[in-house]
Amino acid sequence: MYLFSLARPKLPPGLRRVALLPALARMRAARRQRRHLLMLDPHLLADIGLDRASAEREAARPAWDVPRHWRQ
Secondary structure (H helix, E strand, O other): OHHHHOOOOOOOOOOOOOOHHHHHHHHHHHHHHHHHHHHHHHHHHHHHOOOOHHHHHHHHHHOOOOHHOOOO
């Protein structure tokens, strides 16, 4: 016999639930913006204070690696 509960499991302190759809939307937005960053000309990158190497490093970051203020 198996016992299970339909109640939500307790999360350890410090962890919080992340809604799936908003999290996926943030990842998609980050991916799109980083892809567009690679399309910018060097003079446009210079206007925002980046060089080609910085833009490539940013574009190589994983989609779930977003700024902290996006996660609030």
